[in-house]
Amino acid sequence: MTTNPTLVSGTIAAAPQAQPLDVTPSPLALLLLGRGSDPDSERGVDCPGVLPPASDPTLTERAAAARAALGDRLFILGHHYQRDEVIAFADVTGDSFKLAQQAAARPQAEFIVFCGVHFMAESADILTAPHQQVVLPDLAAGCSMADMATAEQVEQAWEDLIEAGAAEDTVPVSYMNSSAAIKAFTGRHDGTICTSSNARRALDWAFGPQRGGRRVLFLPDQHLGRNTAIGELGMTEDDCVVYNPYRPMGGLTPQQLRDAKMILWKGHCSVHGRFTRECVDEVRARIPGVTVLVHPECRREVVTGADLVGSTEYIIRTVAEAPAGTAFAIGTELNLVRRLANRHPDKNIVFLDRTVCYCSTMNRIDMPHLVWALESLVRGEPVNRISVPPEVATYARKALDQMLALP
Numbered sequence: 001m002t003t004n005p006t007l008v009s010g011t012i013a014a015a016p017q018a019q020p021l022d023v024t025p026s027p028l029a030l031l032l033l034g035r036g037s038d039p040d041s042e043r044g045v046d047c048p049g050v051l052p053p054a055s056d057p058t059l060t061e062r063a064a065a066a067r068a069a070l071g072d073r074l075f076i077l078g079h080h081y082q083r084d085e086v087i088a089f090a091d092v093t094g095d096s097f098k099l100a101q102q103a104a105a106r107p108q109a110e111f112i113v114f115c116g117v118h119f120m121a122e123s124a125d126i127l128t129a130p131h132q133q134v135v136l137p138d139l140a141a142g143c144s145m146a147d148m149a150t151a152e153q154v155e156q157a158w159e160d161l162i163e164a165g166a167a168e169d170t171v172p173v174s175y176m177n178s179s180a181a182i183k184a185f186t187g188r189h190d191g192t193i194c195t196s197s198n199a200r201r202a203l204d205w206a207f208g209p210q211r212g213g214r215r216v217l218f219l220p221d222q223h224l225g226r227n228t229a230i231g232e233l234g235m236t237e238d239d240c241v242v243y244n245p246y247r248p249m250g251g252l253t254p255q256q257l258r259d260a261k262m263i264l265w266k267g268h269c270s271v272h273g274r275f276t277r278e279c280v281d282e283v284r285a286r287i288p289g290v291t292v293l294v295h296p297e298c299r300r301e302v303v304t305g306a307d308l309v310g311s312t313e314y315i316i317r318t319v320a321e322a323p324a325g326t327a328f329a330i331g332t333e334l335n336l337v338r339r340l341a342n343r344h345p346d347k348n349i350v351f352l353d354r355t356v357c358y359c360s361t362m363n364r365i366d367m368p369h370l371v372w373a374l375e376s377l378v379r380g381e382p383v384n385r386i387s388v389p390p391e392v393a394t395y396a397r398k399a400l401d402q403m404l405a406l407p
Helices: 027-033 057-073 096-104 118-127 151-163 180-188 199-207 222-231 254-259 277-286 300-305 312-321 334-343 367-378 390-404
Strands: 074-079 092-094 111-115 133-135 170-175 192-194 215-219 240-243 262-265 291-294 327-331 348-351
Touching: 057 074, 057 367, 074 096, 092 096, 096 111, 096 118, 111 118, 111 367, 118 133, 118 180, 118 390, 151 180, 151 215, 151 254, 170 180, 170 199, 170 222, 180 192, 180 390, 192 199, 192 390, 199 215, 199 222, 215 222, 222 240, 222 262, 222 300, 277 291, 277 300, 277 327, 291 300, 291 312, 312 327, 312 334, 334 348
Parallel strands: 074 092, 074 111, 111 133, 170 192, 170 215, 215 262, 240 262, 291 327, 327 348
Antiparallel strands: none
16 A cells, blocks of 8 residues: 555564474464365465464564553553454454544554554544654555545546536534544535444434435445445435546536435445355355344445344354354454454354455564554554644545534
């Protein structure tokens, strides 16, 4: 990922290289795939499915020592999709917005180390106090979905809406999984941010009397927008159009833009987008009575074929509250599914897709990078500080505050 230099300031030094480790790869990589190996259906077992080798024990000790040295000056946030060895050092785990809120609620913490991806660290910087410094252990930890909508592309889309005579009554609603620049665009045009758990409330507000929009420009995940509009608001496929930023006028006619209720950005999550209806059908045939539980970032065909659909927090809660013996096939990031399987050995928990898929950018936050970031703080030399420019932060904060004020 190429990081926007206007959004990042601070010293950027080379991270230490992990030394080769004399260890055997963990067999837990196969936990969710069954005991055997079928090369035709388990293409991800060898690459990229094998878990990385366990961390050198000295890295764990060094991280613990650095954390102890920093004391209350340090607050570590860990997203649910992080590796177990990194999550072990998190003061709080959660989804992106929950973590940003937790950072804002710790004004005594001088340093916020965000074990997640770039847009999450930006949100934390926007919501925290000026004296707090947000650090991302690896600047290459980005988000493919967030990268699918640049500020320039979105501004062009708005110009297209103006040209089509459709901008005045269009309300932008942007998913939390977007850059600070996209959040600022949303704030400038009096829109709101949403999460996967409150997307319906955000759309109700946009179309309701408080805002009175005739249509919504939904950024940047088309699947969450479509699943919410059709599955929860009762819209149809005909109410939705997809705006492709790489085609003139988004590949749409002015009339299509005017007639649409939902203008969906052509973006998606690289992890959730890989699940197919065939995955659902295959797991039902393989595991009788299985409950298919998926994230709303999945394709429409997967959502309609599932039994339960909800945010990451919903998935965690649903599994925890289910009775012993329940079988789940879960369509979300593998680190989380694997953690749930380990946490609930009394339940049969499998990954929805028989080919393994991690979030590659989330996995960039590893122990060598975490130790490097923490030890740099101990030396008084913060690295990889995420700093959102004031004007961008002001409008992004406006959009985030509107989300917090949703009825």
